[in-house]
Amino acid sequence: MSDSQLEFLKQLREALPMAAKIEDRREALLENSRDFGQLVGEPVLPLAVVYPQTVADVQNIMRLSYEHGMPVISRGAGTGVSGAAHVTGLCIVMNLMQLNRIIEIRPEDEVAVVEPGVINYDLNEAAAEFGLMYAPDPASYKMSTVGGNIATNAGGLRCAKYGVTRESVLGLDIVLADGRLIRVGKNTFKGVAGYDLTSLFTGSEGTLGVVVRAVLRLRYQPVDERDVSIVFPSLEAAVMGVQSIARARVQPAILELLDLPTIRILDEQYQTDYASRGGAMLLVRLDGYGAEKEETVIREAFSDGPMTLSSSGAPEATQLIEMRRTSRGDTKDDAYRMGEDVAVPKSLMAKYVQELRKIATAHDVDVRVIAHAGDGNLHPTLSVEPESGENPLIRLSEALEESIRVAIDMGGTITGEHGVGLIKREWLTWEQSQDVIQIQHDIKSLLDEKNILNPGKAI
Amino acid sequence: MSDSQLEFLKQLREALPMAAKIEDRREALLENSRDFGQLVGEPVLPLAVVYPQTVADVQNIMRLSYEHGMPVISRGAGTGVSGAAHVTGLCIVMNLMQLNRIIEIRPEDEVAVVEPGVINYDLNEAAAEFGLMYAPDPASYKMSTVGGNIATNAGGLRCAKYGVTRESVLGLDIVLADGRLIRVGKNTFKGVAGYDLTSLFTGSEGTLGVVVRAVLRLRYQPVDERDVSIVFPSLEAAVMGVQSIARARVQPAILELLDLPTIRILDEQYQTDYASRGGAMLLVRLDGYGAEKEETVIREAFSDGPMTLSSSGAPEATQLIEMRRTSRGDTKDDAYRMGEDVAVPKSLMAKYVQELRKIATAHDVDVRVIAHAGDGNLHPTLSVEPESGENPLIRLSEALEESIRVAIDMGGTITGEHGVGLIKREWLTWEQSQDVIQIQHDIKSLLDEKNILNPGKAI
Ligand SMILES: Cc1cc2nc3c(=O)[nH]c(=O)nc-3n(C[C@H](O)[C@H](O)[C@H](O)COP(=O)(O)OP(=O)(O)OC[C@H]3O[C@@H](n4cnc5c(N)ncnc54)[C@H](O)[C@@H]3O)c2cc1C
Ligand SMILES: Cc1cc2nc3c(=O)[nH]c(=O)nc-3n(C[C@H](O)[C@H](O)[C@H](O)COP(=O)(O)OP(=O)(O)OC[C@H]3O[C@@H](n4cnc5c(N)ncnc54)[C@H](O)[C@@H]3O)c2cc1C
Numbered sequence: 009m010s011d012s013q014l015e016f017l018k019q020l021r022e023a024l025p026m027a028a029k030i031e032d033r034r035e036a037l038l039e040n041s042r043d044f045g046q047l048v049g050e051p052v053l054p055l056a057v058v059y060p061q062t063v064a065d066v067q068n069i070m071r072l073s074y075e076h077g078m079p080v081i082s083r084g085a086g087t088g089v090s091g092a093a094h095v096t097g098l099c100i101v102m103n104l105m106q107l108n109r110i111i112e113i114r115p116e117d118e119v120a121v122v123e124p125g126v127i128n129y130d131l132n133e134a135a136a137e138f139g140l141m142y143a144p145d146p147a148s149y150k151m152s153t154v155g156g157n158i159a160t161n162a163g164g165l166r167c168a169k170y171g172v173t174r175e176s177v178l179g180l181d182i183v184l185a186d187g188r189l190i191r192v193g194k195n196t197f198k199g200v201a202g203y204d205l206t207s208l209f210t211g212s213e214g215t216l217g218v219v220v221r222a223v224l225r226l227r228y229q230p231v232d233e234r235d236v237s238i239v240f241p242s243l244e245a246a247v248m249g250v251q252s253i254a255r256a257r258v259q260p261a262i263l264e265l266l267d268l269p270t271i272r273i274l275d276e277q278y279q280t281d282y283a284s285r286g287g288a289m290l291l292v293r294l295d296g297y298g299a300e301k302e303e304t305v306i307r308e309a310f311s312d313g314p315m316t317l318s319s320s321g322a323p324e325a326t327q328l329i330e331m332r333r334t335s336r337g338d339t340k341d342d343a344y345r346m347g348e349d350v351a352v353p354k355s356l357m358a359k360y361v362q363e364l365r366k367i368a369t370a371h372d373v374d375v376r377v378i379a380h381a382g383d384g385n386l387h388p389t390l391s392v393e394p395e396s397g398e399n400p401l402i403r404l405s406e407a408l409e410e411s412i413r414v415a416i417d418m419g420g421t422i423t424g425e426h427g428v429g430l431i432k433r434e435w436l437t438w439e440q441s442q443d444v445i446q447i448q449h450d451i452k453s454l455l456d457e458k459n460i461l462n463p464g465k466a467i
Numbered sequence: 468m469s470d471s472q473l474e475f476l477k478q479l480r481e482a483l484p485m486a487a488k489i490e491d492r493r494e495a496l497l498e499n500s501r502d503f504g505q506l507v508g509e510p511v512l513p514l515a516v517v518y519p520q521t522v523a524d525v526q527n528i529m530r531l532s533y534e535h536g537m538p539v540i541s542r543g544a545g546t547g548v549s550g551a552a553h554v555t556g557l558c559i560v561m562n563l564m565q566l567n568r569i570i571e572i573r574p575e576d577e578v579a580v581v582e583p584g585v586i587n588y589d590l591n592e593a594a595a596e597f598g599l600m601y602a603p604d605p606a607s608y609k610m611s612t613v614g615g616n617i618a619t620n621a622g623g624l625r626c627a628k629y630g631v632t633r634e635s636v637l638g639l640d641i642v643l644a645d646g647r648l649i650r651v652g653k654n655t656f657k658g659v660a661g662y663d664l665t666s667l668f669t670g671s672e673g674t675l676g677v678v679v680r681a682v683l684r685l686r687y688q689p690v691d692e693r694d695v696s697i698v699f700p701s702l703e704a705a706v707m708g709v710q711s712i713a714r715a716r717v718q719p720a721i722l723e724l725l726d727l728p729t730i731r732i733l734d735e736q737y738q739t740d741y742a743s744r745g746g747a748m749l750l751v752r753l754d755g756y757g758a759e760k761e762e763t764v765i766r767e768a769f770s771d772g773p774m775t776l777s778s779s780g781a782p783e784a785t786q787l788i789e790m791r792r793t794s795r796g797d798t799k800d801d802a803y804r805m806g807e808d809v810a811v812p813k814s815l816m817a818k819y820v821q822e823l824r825k826i827a828t829a830h831d832v833d834v835r836v837i838a839h840a841g842d843g844n845l846h847p848t849l850s851v852e853p854e855s856g857e858n859p860l861i862r863l864s865e866a867l868e869e870s871i872r873v874a875i876d877m878g879g880t881i882t883g884e885h886g887v888g889l890i891k892r893e894w895l896t897w898e899q900s901q902d903v904i905q906i907q908h909d910i911k912s913l914l915d916e917k918n919i920l921n922p923g924k925a926i
Contacts, residue, residue, distance in 0.1 A: 114814065116710060116713070116813060117812040117843075118713070118813065139716065161663070163657055168656075174663070174666075184902075188902055190906070191900065191903070194810070194879075194880045195878040195879070195880075196811060196843050196844070196878075196879055196880055197810070197813070198626070198810050198842045198844050199810055199880035199882065200622075200670050200880075200882050200883070200884055200885070200886050201880050201882050201898055201899065202895060202925065202926050203671055204620070204663075204669065205903065205906065205907070207633075207667070208666070211659050211663055216662075227718075228716040228717075230716075251575060254575070254687070255598075257598065257689075257690050259687060296718075296757050297717070297756075297758075297760040298755050298756030298757030298760070299756075299757075301756040305756070351653070351655040352655060353573065353576040354576050355575035356576075380657075382656075383655070383656040383657045384576075384655050384656060385657050419654040420653075421653045421654075421655055421657075421660050422660055423660050424655065424657040425657055425659055426659070427659050428661060436660055439660055440661060443643075443647055443649050444649050444650070444651060444664065447664065447913075447914070448661050448664070450913050451910065451913065454906075454913060455906070467662065
């Protein structure tokens with residue numbers, strides 16, 4: 009450690025009260041050195057991990073880091089899957105998990121005010137006492153933080169109906185690169201005073217400021233929920249099924265698509281046997297006062313043909329949704345397996361999957377797909393056997409790149425909900441023009457002229 | 468006209484094809500010199516009004532204006548109510564009403580691609596052929612343009628359920644101050660690649676770029692719609708009614724609140740007699756598969772007590788919603804009447820109206836209120852009789868300012884949906900800190916360093 013680094017740490021300790029823990033044990037450094045995204049090479053350790061307990065702590069940390077030009081990676085639960093929280097060079101990690109109070113829930117305003125380290129699940133538990141919910145529900149909701157959800161503009165299962173994180177964020181308190189605290193947005197559902205800085209910070213992956221407090225819109229817990237699982241003979245048929253549901257003008261709360269390889273994995277994990285029944289599955293949740301009618305409409309829509317529907321009221325479909333929710337990502341991506349996150353216009357989902365399979369075959373890699381089908385957001389997982397054939401890693405990366413290019417060619421995006429992070433930065437230049445990327449860099453420089461906020465990520 | 472102005476106009480004519488009309492008749496200049504917002508003093512005429520027919524026209528206009536440092540006010544239908552389209556000095560007005568093609572509707576993607584001059588109503592008509600709708604519906608929807616709606620992030624009646632304009636804007640083509648064309652956002656429902664520039668341009672009131680094309684999310688037309696009007700003895704009771712509906716976990720598509728003076732105006736305009744029945748009214752629209760159940764729930768919630776409900780299926784409530792939709796703003800604000808647009812946390816609506824009445828009494832001005840009650844967005848209209856008492860205009864402006872300060876003190880905003888424009892710029896400094904305002908000016912400078920895009924507005 010250099011003298012200036014030692015000096016920085018010394019000043020950091022002095023600037024913070026006892027309660028704000030500073031960690032430099034190797035174990036803690038390692039744990040905070042990366043997220044769930046693929047890591048190329050060895051992990052890089054941060055200089056230290058700081059756990060601010062108050063907003064003032066965050067301000068002090070940023071003030072000092074600004075003075076010293078020390079990069080800071082804000083970190084929630086580290087469940088990100090695009091390497092946005094990866095350490096890549098000299099920096100400290102500011103772990104916000106202990107800044108985790110639910111400041112207030114105002115049930116009559118349908119609003120919650122929280123610190124960033126609150127776990128998504130905990131907020132939902134607290135809101136449930138008032139018959140309310142915080143709608144954005146990434147599959148990581150039992151682990152990930154609201155601050156991380158905001159910084160990635162996380163999606164989730166029920167965002168087809170209720171919108172992504174951005175749609176639930178009314179206002180934010182942000183600590184800027186130099187330690188100043190600002191408040192953007194509003195306390196109310198609507199508000200158009202000035203530019204929409206709230207949306208600018210939402211999804212900016214810790215590169216523009218640190219979220220230290222959020223005013224969130226809550227929604228009514230649905231009075232009724234009905235789950236239906238539908239097994240189709242093929243993936244194409246399941247995608248047609250998505251269109252049928254749309255044509256029936258039903259807006260499900262959840263509409264998940266699973267392909268055969270994914271079903272097989274669930275079968276293995278949960279000792280079930282859905283794979284024998286067909287080639288793809290839709291998991292549908294209908295909610296609210298219309299749920300009963302919508303269930304009827306959907307059952308009618310799929311009454312003839314080779315589909316198998318779960319019986320009404322049986323726990324099966326609900327279990328499957330839970331399985332789907334908790335199935336993915338238990339293991340991190342590694343060199344031989346990459347999870348993707350493209351989104352394409354809804355009508356092109358079947359075509360996209362066909363292309364994907366062609367690509368997989370051409371490069372001799374495996375592919376499985378789950379999709380937030382209501383949004384056209386697909387999560388293909390491409391993988392190779394480490395020992396198989398020639399240059400497995402090259403085959404994998406070629407297949408991956410082609411799969412991204414095809415999505416872009418179809419008018420899609422490289423990332424529907426996971427963010428650009430570190431891993432998708434190059435692909436961003438495939439999707440966006442140089443002018444658009446330049447504007448983002450200019451905004452970044454404006455707010456972080458020393459480039460200390462999670463440098464090298466997101467844009 | 469100075470030589471340089473003449474030279475600019477000459478070059479403008481040369482740069483544009485015949486089809487792109489340039490107007491300098493006084494009548495056209497006058498018509499394009501202001502919006503529906505209050506005008507202080509005499510109208511200022513622009514140098515010329517240009518009607519681009521193509522995106523290339525817009526680029527040429529901006530390129531030339533950039534070279535000459537000529538300010539440009541983008542203009543849709545001019546129905547704005549905050550003076551955002553007012554001419555305040557030397558400039559040209561770029562009227563986008565003729566750039567009005569619906570480029571495509573992709574029903575299976577639930578997406579429309581439009582030019583900015585398309586009238587909101589026309590887009591809805593076109594979408595209806597596919598059983599779809601464009602949800603944002605400002606009461607001006609028969610006149611206002613989609614481009615203007617985007618530039619103001621317009622709200623509307625059904626945004627409590629379906630969100631404001633921003634929630635329906637997926638991607639934008641923007642012509643920048645120097646004439647460059649960029650594409651931001653996405654074609655898909657979800658997408659988090661890079662910073663959210665789409666939201667930055669949405670609501671920026673023509674100060675950051677010109678919207679020349681928009682990819683919009685459409686929603687399903689509801690399979691069922693049920694309207695209920697409820698007359699309450701008092702405004703306080705009606706606001707309690709809003710809470711009762713929320714507690715019943717019903718999310719109406721429309722939930723409008725009318726106070727007694729507003730009801731009297733409707734009565735006058737439509738020869739009805741609702742004023743005799745009570746002191747305030749809620750207009751409720753329930754839609755979708757749950758509408759029938761929701762209607763039952765609402766009727767039960769208000770079954771005892773002094774409320775009068777329209778009978779089920781009767782045309783009355785629907786007519787009232789139409790009346791409400793078309794009642795306001797037929798006449799522009801003037802010196803003696805100011806329409807406001809605050810939003811407060813939902814639970815404080817009743818308290819806010821009480822304060823408002825106190826303020827009105829104290830300053831001897833009249834007040835009436837309508838509200839998008841589902842959002843906590845209130846439109847008080849304050850007015851004085853020109854001949855009444857001492858200094859009517861001072862009384863009005865003092866009452867107005869107090870009404871704004873009280874909204875801010877309650878955690879509200881100066882503008883729920885109309886925008887800051889010219890008229891609310893000073894108030895913005897009451898709501899937002901100097902740091903936050905500075906960031907917005909910095910972003911403005913970044914994108915428009917010559918300050919030619921609708922200068923002096925929005926921030
Ligand atoms: C099993 C599993 C399932 C998942 N399912 C989904 C899903 O359905 N939808 C989805 O969108 N994502 C999903 N993800 C990805 C991930 O959970 C989300 O991106 C989540 O929002 C990250 O939250 P986090 O608290 O873990 O943030 P982290 O991973 O710690 O950080 C993510 C980014 O946010 C920044 N950040 C964190 N906190 C702050 C803050 N307070 N201020 C500023 N910047 C901050 C970090 O610097 C980093 O750039 C899943 C991940 C896993 C492992
Ligand atoms: C009767 C009436 C009812 C109304 N009801 C509502 C309501 O319910 N909800 C609501 O939110 N508003 C309402 N308004 C206000 C107004 O209709 C909205 O603000 C509307 O969005 C303005 O659209 P426009 O086409 O008239 O835009 P204009 O008034 O022409 O312009 C508004 C702003 O947008 C900019 N602009 C316009 N087009 C573009 C473009 N293509 N690119 C860049 N900038 C552009 C202008 O420079 C200006 O700053 C109402 C107004 C009236 C008169």
